[in-house]
Amino acid sequence: MEAGIIIEELKKYIESNILSGEVKIDGSTNLQQAGIDSFSTVEIILFIERKFGVMIPDDKLVPDNFRTLQALSTIVQELLN
Amino acid sequence: MNAFDKSLLPKKVRLSGADCFHLVLDKHAQKHGAGGNVMRKVFYFSGNISFEKTESILKRSPIIYWLCNIELVPGSLLTIPYWKFTDRRNNIILLEHHVEEENSIPASILARDITINATRFIEADLLHYPSGASAFVLSWNHILLDAKGTTLLFNHLNHISENSRINYDLFFPAKEKRPNIIGYIRNMYKVKHFIQHSSKKPVSSIGEKDQKCADGSSSYRTFGFNSTESKKIAQNAFKSGSRFGPTLFFIACCAHVIHKLNTKRGKKGDTWVPVPYDGRLKGASGPLISNCVSFLFYRLRPEEMNNIPETVKSLAAQMTSQIKEQMPQKYNMLLNMMRHIPLWLYYFLISRTGEGTFASFLYTSTGDNFNELRSLFGEPLKNLALIPALTYPPGFTFVFLKHDDEVNVEIAYSPGVINEEELVLVEQNMRELLLADY
Numbered sequence: 001m002e003a004g005i006i007i008e009e010l011k012k013y014i015e016s017n018i019l020s021g022e023v024k025i026d027g028s029t030n031l032q033q034a035g036i037d038s039f040s041t042v043e044i045i046l047f048i049e050r051k052f053g054v055m056i057p058d059d060k061l062v063p064d065n066f067r068t069l070q071a072l073s074t075i076v077q078e079l080l081n
Numbered sequence: 082m083n084a085f086d087k088s089l090l091p092k093k094v095r096l097s098g099a100d101c102f103h104l105v106l107d108k109h110a111q112k113h114g115a116g117g118n119v120m121r122k123v124f125y126f127s128g129n130i131s132f133e134k135t136e137s138i139l140k141r142s143p144i145i146y147w148l149c150n151i152e153l154v155p156g157s158l159l160t161i162p163y164w165k166f167t168d169r170r171n172n173i174i175l176l177e178h179h180v181e182e183e184n185s186i187p188a189s190i191l192a193r194d195i196t197i198n199a200t201r202f203i204e205a206d207l208l209h210y211p212s213g214a215s216a217f218v219l220s221w222n223h224i225l226l227d228a229k230g231t232t233l234l235f236n237h238l239n240h241i242s243e244n245s246r247i248n249y250d251l252f253f254p255a256k257e258k259r260p261n262i263i264g265y266i267r268n269m270y271k272v273k274h275f276i277q278h279s280s281k282k283p284v285s286s287i288g289e290k291d292q293k294c295a296d297g298s299s300s301y302r303t304f305g306f307n308s309t310e311s312k313k314i315a316q317n318a319f320k321s322g323s324r325f326g327p328t329l330f331f332i333a334c335c336a337h338v339i340h341k342l343n344t345k346r347g348k349k350g351d352t353w354v355p356v357p358y359d360g361r362l363k364g365a366s367g368p369l370i371s372n373c374v375s376f377l378f379y380r381l382r383p384e385e386m387n388n389i390p391e392t393v394k395s396l397a398a399q400m401t402s403q404i405k406e407q408m409p410q411k412y413n414m415l416l417n418m419m420r421h422i423p424l425w426l427y428y429f430l431i432s433r434t435g436e437g438t439f440a441s442f443l444y445t446s447t448g449d450n451f452n453e454l455r456s457l458f459g460e461p462l463k464n465l466a467l468i469p470a471l472t473y474p475p476g477f478t479f480v481f482l483k484h485d486d487e488v489n490v491e492i493a494y495s496p497g498v499i500n501e502e503e504l505v506l507v508e509q510n511m512r513e514l515l516l517a518d519y
Contacts, residue, residue, distance in 0.1 A: 018362065018363050019362055019363050019364050020361070020362035020363065020364045020365035020366075021362070022364070022365070022366065023363070023364035023365075034363070034364050035363030035364030035365075036363055037325075037326065037359075037363065037448070038324075038325035038326040038328055038329075039358060039377075039400070039404060039409075040363055041325040042325075042400060042401055042404045043404055045401075046401070046404065046405055061324045061325075062324065063324070063325060066325065
């Protein structure tokens with residue numbers, strides 16, 4: 001799956017379910033600075049499991065991998081491949 | 082003189098489900114003779130801050146004016162309780178104190194009655210210390226504002242001191258969506274079952290359910306960590322499995338400290354702790370008024386307390402499971418539904434949970450909300466503290482606060498729940514756990 005499609009799916013989910021309407025994000029937005037906290041991160045992990053059918057292993061659960069949508073899409077791509 | 086347009090302030094604001102829960106806590110505090118459901122924030126300054134300037138900023142705030150001019154209209158089966166804006170021209174009272182002991186807060190402030198029967202729900206004090214340093218204390222009833230609302234309130238006061246434009250839309254909760262009654266009832270049963278199961282006996286609490294705190298006082302103890310220690314605490318949190326922020330690590334350390342204390346006291350049972358969860362959409366700049374929190378409920382068996390990483394693992398699994406089940410949202414729906422129940426019945430139902438013991442201890446954290454707050458009213462800040470509302474029982478709350486990249490821990494407690502010797506052990510044990518090598 002292309003990184004652009006993964007980013008778009010994640011963006012759609014996060015903007016409609018987690019973030020306030022006044023906050024818009026793109027692939028390079030720092031998610032923590034946009035307001036994503038530890039609870040929201042768990043929501044994102046659960047969404048990735050449901051949507052892409054992959055489980056993020058323990059060693060990938062590090063803040064760097066959740067910094068931006070781009071970083072997240074890289075992980076999802078790796079797991080899909 | 083108030084330099085804002087009062088006509089922009091709402092005449093009626095409905096209480097949220099969490100606000101009504103705090104009404105119950107207020108009733109509970111009155112019944113147990115505890116200090117009331119009152120929060121206090123303390124801002125310390127190295128130098129003197131001007132009484133006139135501070136008073137002027139407070140009086141220019143429309144939200145402070147609103148908080149000084151409302152009364153509660155109780156609900157009924159068909160109507161939800163609401164705040165009625167009375168516009169009685171009450172202004173906030175700022176009192177000035179000269180305090181002998183550096184950084185201390187006078188008992189008169191800590192014992193002040195700001196319960197639901199008070200005429201104002203917010204009070205301000207300015208303290209002057211012998212060294213020339215000063216402190217600003219804001220006290221308010223928790224029914225009106227939660228932790229995030231407080232952060233927004235201080236941002237708003239800073240905007241006033243900078244003469245920035247005031248956005249009234251951010252103050253008050255938006256109109257609620259029409260509820261899906263069947264969905265509500267279905268959720269209610271799920272949540273009721275979950276909480277009853279989560280809080281079932283045996284739970285060991287630091288407080289005794291029948292113990293009363295007759296003089297209504299609450300005490301607190303603070304200890305802090307320098308920036309090097311605070312960095313180590315952040316690393317320890319990560320190493321222990323608290324991957325996205327230190328919250329689970331902090332809760333685990335608190336649980337271990339209380340478990341150790343209870344074991345020493347000969348108490349047996351699991352540890353049960355509700356942890357507040359901000360229900361606002363992330364990145365939102367409002368609402369300032371009303372409690373938008375829900376809760377996550379953690380239960381730890383003694384066999385999950387062998388070491389901190391093991392406890393964090395259990396907490397993480399419980400958190401994931403509750404988020405997966407959307408338990409905080411469902412609990413919020415339950416609280417919203419409970420707004421239709423008379424207060425006495427609500428209190429009866431709540432106090433039956435866990436047979437009158439609300440929790441093993443309470444935990445709250447300001448997260449990073451105040452970490453980068455460098456000034457208030459245009460004056461540089463030296464430090465800050467949060468004195469939480471004290472629910473009794475258990476009458477013991479841990480507060481984790483981060484300011485200027487340094488972690489501070491505050492313990493608010495009812496005298497009678499813990500003695501001085503035990504408090505020293507709690508602090509010592511907490512320091513050891515936070516700074517251990519994992």
